[in-house]
Amino acid sequence: MAETKVIMPQMGESIFEGTLTKWLKKPGDKIERDEALFEISTDKVDSEIPSPASGVLQEILVKEGQTVQINTVVAIIGDGSGKASAASPAAKTETKPTPAATVAAPARTDAAPVSDEERMPTSPLVRRLAKEHNIDLAVLAGKGTGINGRITKDDILSYIENSGRSGSGTAKKSPLPTPAPMTFSGETERAPMTAMRKSIAEHMMASRRTSAHVTTFFEIDCSRIMQAREKLKAEFETSGVHLTITPFFVQAVVRALRKFPIVNASIDGDSIVYKRGINIGIAVSLDGGLIVPVVKNAAEKNLQGLAHAINDLGERARTKKLTPDDVKDGTFTITNPGVYGALTGTPIINQPQVAIMGMGGIKKRAVVIDDAIAIRPIIVLSLSFDHRLIDGALADQFMADIQKQLETWQG
C-alpha cells in the first residue's frame, strides 16, 4: 500500500519547530495533492500547508496545538486501501518515539492509552520549571536520575544551567525576566499564549536587551505628498493598484538609506555589516498579534511597484498566505501607530536591524509659515535607532533628508 508521510516543513532557516494549529481534514477524508491539509504557526509566520500527495488522510499523528520539530511526521496519507486508523495499535507501535528522539510531542493519537514508556515521569515542580524556562521536557527523556527514570528537580536545574552556559540545545532563554508570581485578588481567566504572542514577547524583550534604543521625532508637512497622491490615485487605479500614503514614506526612506547606509546595517560582534539590498519591513497588525512582511529590493521599485508590493503583502498577511520568505531579510522597518490616531510612537527595533520608523496620524494643524498661520496636514515621524551604531546627529540628518524629500515631493 502506498503511503506518504506528511512532515512538519521547515519554514525558514532559523525555524526548528512549529505548532500545528489546525487540521483542515479528518482521518478518512480524501485529499488532492497541494490541497490545504493543516495550518501551522511558527516563530515567524502562520501558514497553510498543502498536502504532498493525493489520496486519503489515513492517520493524524500530531494533535492540534502540539509543537513539534521540523521533519516530524504529522500525518500519513494512504491510497485509500488502508482503513483510517485513529487508534489502531499497529500504528501506535510504529510511531512510538525512541528514547533518543527529540520530537517535542510523542506521536500518538487521542484515543490511544498512554503507556508507561510514553508517559514522562516528572513532578509538578519540574513541569513548572520547564514551562518557565521554555524547555521541552522531551529533551530529558531517558535522562532522569530519579526512581524509574523520573526527571527530578536536580535533572532539570542542571539542564537549565548547562544549556544556559553553552547557549545551545532547544532550551530557549525565557523571553521575559522571571516575574514574581502573578497575584490578583479578583476573578481571573487564564489562556495560553499563542505561538505568535510568545514569539513577539521574546523578540521584543530580546531587542530591548540588545540595542541602546533612542527615539527622535520629526514633524513633516504632508501637503506635497497628499497632492501627489490625489494626482496619481486614478492613474494607479487603472493598473489595479490602490495608492495609499505609505509608499511615499517608503520611497523617501529608501532614498535616505542609500545616502546613509549605516542605518541599513547590522552589528555582528565587533563588526558593522552593511547590506547592499534595501528590504523594507512593513508592520501589519493582526488579530492578537502582528507580522512584518518585507518589501524586497525596495530600491529597485518605483512608487507604483512599492504600492503594489505593500498592498500585496498586507493582504496576504491578513489572510495568512505569507510564505516564510516574505518575512525574511528585512533591513529597515516602518510601523504605523497613526492608523488609530496616535500622534506618533516609540517603536522597538526589529532585530538585527538598527532603526525603525514610526508614522503617526496625519492631521491638519495650524503651522506658522513666513510669519503667517497656515493649515497643513502634519505627520509626526519617529525614528528609534540603536545608539551603539548610530549617533543622534546622523539619525537626525537621516530624518531631515526624509523630511526634505517629502516636503518637496516632485511629480
Place this chain on the structure above:
Amino acid sequence: MALTTYVDAIRQGISEEMERDDNVFVLGEDVGIYGGAFKVTHGLLEKFGETRVIDTPISESAIIGAAIGAAMMGLRPIAEMQFADFISCAFDQITNFAAKCRYRWGAGIPIVVRAPSGGGIHGGPFHSQNPEMHFVHTPGLKVVCPSTAYDAKGLLKAAIRDADPVIYFEHKYLYRRIKEELPTGDFVVPIGKAALRRKGSDISVITYGAMVYVALDAAKELEKEGIDIEVLDLRSLLPFDREAVLETVKRTNKVILLHEDTRIGGFAGELAAVISEEAFDYLDGPIRRITAPDTPVPFSPPMEEYFLPQVSDVLRVARELHAY
C-alpha cells in the same frame, strides 16, 4: 548558668505569671499538696497559698467548668488535666462552652488547659494519647504543642495572657529529658509562629512536640549520606504558621509530615491539603506522612516502640523521597 528542664520551664512560667498578675491561679487534681502528678506545680502552694493553688475533685468537667466561671468573673485560671487522655471528660465544657462564648456573647474565656500528653513512657492506652486534633477541629480554641524548654515557658506565658481559651499540650516524654539555658528576663513565644530547628536543602520535615527530636536525630544520620534535612517545628497547631510551611516546601520541594498522633484525621492530613492547594507547583515528589498507626497506644514496650514513629522510620522515608 544552670540548665532548665522542660518541666521546670513550665513551672517557672506559671510562677512568674502568678507573680505578675494576681488574677492568675492554678487548679487541678493533686496540684497543691502533692505538687502535681508530674511535679509541675511543685512548691507553688507554699509560695502562693491555697486560694491560688487549688486541689480539685477527680472531675475534669468540674475543673474546666469552674475555670470557665472564674474566667468570666475576671480571673485567669490555669487548669491542669492530670493526663491529656482525660480531657475528653471535659470535652463539652471546652468545645461547646469555652470555645463558643466569644462567638455567642462576645465574651472571651481566658483559660489555659494544661494537658500532659504523648507516649514513650510505657503508660498504655489511657496515659499516652495525643488528643490535639479534637481541639484543632474546634473553631474558637487555640492549640499549642511546645517542644523546647524555652517554648514551654514562652508559649505558656502567651497562653495565660491570651484573651481566649488555649489548650496547652505539654509532652510528658520531654519533661526531664531536655534542658537548656533560658534567658533571665520575661519572654513570650507568640502563638501561631513556627520555628526552623534546622536549615536544609533537600527535604523538609514538618513536625511538632517530641517528634522534633526524632526529626533532628534522623537529620544528623542523613547528613552523613549527603541528604540535607530541614526541620520545621510548628509549635502551634491552631492557628498554625501557614507561611512558614509553604516557605519551607517551596525551598526544598519535598516534604515529610511527621507526628506522634495517629494517622487518619491527624494534623499531617491538613498540612498535606494546604501544601497541595497552595504549593503544588513546587512539589518534586509525593507528600509523605510518618505517623502512629490507627490503633490505641499499646502498653507493651516493644509494641509501643513499634507504634511510635522512630528515627529509623524517618531515615527510610527520607531515603525513598530523596531518590524519588
